[in-house]
Amino acid sequence: MSSVAVEKASPALNAAPMLKIDNLSAWYAESKVLHGMSFDVREGELLTLIGRNGAGKTTTLRSIMGIVQKRTGSINFNGTELVGKRTFQIARLGIGYCPEERAIFSSLSVQENLFLPPVLREGGMTDEQLYATFPNLKARANSQGTKLSGGEQQMLAIARILRTGSRLLLLDEPSEGLAPVVVKEIGETIQRLKAQGFTIVLVEQNLRFARLVADRHVVVENGRVVDILTNAELEADMGRVKSYLGV
Numbered sequence: 001m002s003s004v005a006v007e008k009a010s011p012a013l014n015a016a017p018m019l020k021i022d023n024l025s026a027w028y029a030e031s032k033v034l035h036g037m038s039f040d041v042r043e044g045e046l047l048t049l050i051g052r053n054g055a056g057k058t059t060t061l062r063s064i065m066g067i068v069q070k071r072t073g074s075i076n077f078n079g080t081e082l083v084g085k086r087t088f089q090i091a092r093l094g095i096g097y098c099p100e101e102r103a104i105f106s107s108l109s110v111q112e113n114l115f116l117p118p119v120l121r122e123g124g125m126t127d128e129q130l131y132a133t134f135p136n137l138k139a140r141a142n143s144q145g146t147k148l149s150g151g152e153q154q155m156l157a158i159a160r161i162l163r164t165g166s167r168l169l170l171l172d173e174p175s176e177g178l179a180p181v182v183v184k185e186i187g188e189t190i191q192r193l194k195a196q197g198f199t200i201v202l203v204e205q206n207l208r209f210a211r212l213v214a215d216r217h218v219v220v221e222n223g224r225v226v227d228i229l230t231n232a233e234l235e236a237d238m239g240r241v242k243s244y245l246g247v
């Protein structure tokens, strides 16, 4: 399929930006980790951040959520500037963050974990909608967090932020450490969420997974954006991205 055909097939590529990141820099203590990153995320789009270990992908998500000590530049979400805002204020605007470590509370049941974050704004999924989207979790509603498989924990971590009313989802390596069959399930879930109109930024090392779900890819290297390409462009020239990733 030509890139033009794919771009036509993905209306999100022509949508207005929901998040505009301009000249973003971020620090951990004295150490500058992001060096003037700029990219945007369009409404309804699924955008991946790809790049080697330590490139700054997680830090980009943490900067959007305000979980770094210092950041400069601009992160504009639907017209509101996020630089200067606190994490709870950012969450209330409708941004949900699912960290790499998943943060499932082992002593709590699935249901308790699910209902832990407060509903922050209207439009969040109801319990029925959540359990319809994640039928495995319904069957495990009273199981303790620790008794879940890695895939179930990942599903729970994603489900938890859907209740809150978030419309922009920041997902950090949901495929990490999971068996291929489970990665496929997570991919299908993410595609369903996109079809439901969620906008998603996905940090992903697994290119095979990223290609299946994404509209566009932002390549991060040493805290800088070194390339932005549509999924069709990636399909047409895998070598372009593999050279960045060293694979």
Ligand SMILES: Nc1ncnc2c1ncn2[C@@H]1O[C@H](COP(=O)(O)OP(=O)(O)OP(=O)(O)O)[C@@H](O)[C@H]1O
Residues within 6 Å of the ligand: 028, 031, 033, 051, 052, 053, 054, 055, 056, 057, 058, 059, 060
């Ligand atoms: N809490 C921290 N304190 C100090 N430096 C950090 C901290 N977290 C990350 N770093 C450093 O910031 C840089 C970017 O890390 P980041 O986790 O954003 O990369 P990444 O692209 O997400 O890679 P990975 O997939 O390995 O997590 C790395 O050099 C890392 O060592």
